[in-house]
Amino acid sequence: MLNFALIGAGRIGKMHAEIINSNPGSRLKFVYDLNRNFAENIANSLNAIAVDKPEEAINSKETDAVLIASATPTHIEFIKMAANASKPVLCEKPIDLDIDKVNRCREDLKNIKSPIQIGFNRRFDLSHSKAQQARLNKEIGELEMIIISSRDPAAPGLDYLNACGGFFRDTTIHDFDLSRFILGDDPIIQVSAFGENLFDKNVKTVKDFDTAMFILKxxxxxxxxxxxxxxxxxxxxxxxxxxxSKGMVISNNQTQSSIERYTSSSTSSKELIHFFFIERYQQAYSDQLNSFIDTINANSRPKVTFEDGRRALIIANAAYESYEKKKIVEINYE
Ligand SMILES: NC(=O)c1ccc[n+]([C@@H]2O[C@H](COP(=O)([O-])OP(=O)(O)OC[C@H]3O[C@@H](n4cnc5c(N)ncnc54)[C@H](O)[C@@H]3O)[C@@H](O)[C@H]2O)c1
Structure with a gap:
């Protein structure tokens, strides 16, 4: 049984806390959040301890692993704190918004042996991973195209939009990573990006995009x-x-149940698809944690590495460059 310290008790931190406690291999021991009330709410409902300082949670002898789900600009500080205490880390995406900080962190931690896994949960989705398998085992012959449609139900609030680092680094980064996952050892080398603000006032206030399209090679x-x-x-x-060359696989939307209705006004109408990430990727988040626990117990390499997080950020940065310069950008991973 692994004791977890959770750093960040917001929207996704709460979800991770519940998943940790529902996994037979782990339990939530400590919770830290800048907002003490958020930490206490989770700790009280899940029989854990809310602490005043991140060090209390991370450095405790009772802590076996650290899950970082705080706001993006805080991730590196906590990754370093945990790695320096030899604690395995599962950190939400993206690692950071600044590639120089990510590169310095990589350098600082190059001799650290404890695993650092990045939270690209979509790799653990059963349907998406079957699509990746179909590519690996050549069920679809030679891979020629990947098409990803990824749309949120509604834009987040202004506070989140201000801190998230922009649409490409916050959201599309999942799709860049999923593309890398399907491609395997075939690296993405070019990107062209378009972004628009078509409808959301908050998004406009922070000068971000609410609509985007990309072609990569x-x-x-x-x-x-x-x-x-x-x-x-x-x-x-x-x-x-x-x-x-030999066909196609589609990992499709999932409805809330498999019921279909046939009436005088419609044929085969289905229920709505899941509302958002917590519902849609429930299985993936659980399996992401299972995989992290297996990695710790087997002393093996995480399924999603720090380098995967770094590369996805490099692609996002190249996408911004493409948008700004209105040209196709070559991607350099050095
Ligand atoms: N993998 C996914 O599907 C997914 C989905 C949503 C969010 N995320 C990522 O998870 C992270 C959190 O997102 P969220 O939606 O839960 O945001 P949120 O704003 O709901 O929660 C962030 C929490 O971090 C806390 N925080 C801020 N600074 C802190 C600090 N210095 N120390 C400790 N706590 C601090 C805030 O008080 C807040 O409770 C982000 O990095 C985001 O990109 C990932």
């Missing part, structure tokens, strides 16, 4: 299309199409 010539929106009136739209 891998070293072997696979073409990838990603489209994102911060608003889909029908729910959290998550579709992945993997197309090759």
């Amino acid at each position: 891998s070293a072997s010539g696979v073409l990838i299309h990603i489209n994102n929106s911060r608003r889909a009136v029908y729910g959290y739209d998550q579709r992945v199409e993997v197309f090759g």
Whole structure:
């Protein structure tokens, strides 16, 4: 049984806390958040201890692993604190918004042996990972195209938008990572990006995009299309199409149940798809934690590494450059 310290008790921290306590291999021991009330709410409901300082949670002899779910600009500080205390880390995406900080962190931690896993949960989704398997085992022949539609039901509030680092680094970063996951050892080498503010006032206030499209290319010539929106009136739209010489696999949206209705006004109408990430990726978040626990217990390499987080951020940065310069950008991972 591994004791966890949770850093960050906001929207996704609360979800992780519940997943930790529902896993037979782990339990929540400490919770820290800048906002003491948030930490206390979670600690009180899950029989854990809210602490006043991150060191109390991370350095405690009773802590076996650390889950970081605080605001993005705080991740590196806590990754370093945990790694220097030899505690395995599962850290939410993105690692940070500043690639120089990420590179310095990589350098600082190069001799650290304890695992650092980054929270690209979509890799653990059963349907998406079956699509990746179909590419690996050549069920679809030679891979030619990947098409990802990824749209949120509604834009987050102004506070989140101000801290998140922009649409490409906050949201599309999942899709860049998912593309990398499907491509395997075939790196993405070019990106062209378009972004618009079409409908959301808060997004406009922070000069961000609510609508975006990307075309990317891998070293072997696979073409990838990603489209994102911060608003889909029908729910959290998550579709992945993997197309090759011998066919195609689609990881499709999932409805809340499999019921279909046939009436005088419609044929085969289905229930709504899941509302947002916590509902849609419930299984993926649980399996992400299972995988992290397995990594710790087997003393093995995490399934999603710090380098995966670094590379996804490099692609996001190249996408911003493409948007700003209105040109296709070559991606350099050095
Ligand atoms: N993998 C996913 O699907 C997914 C989904 C949503 C969010 N995220 C990521 O999770 C992180 C948190 O997102 P959220 O939606 O829960 O945001 P949130 O704003 O709801 O929660 C962030 C929490 O961090 C706390 N915090 C801020 N500064 C802190 C500090 N210095 N020390 C401790 N706590 C601090 C805040 O008080 C807040 O409770 C972000 O990095 C985000 O990108 C990942």
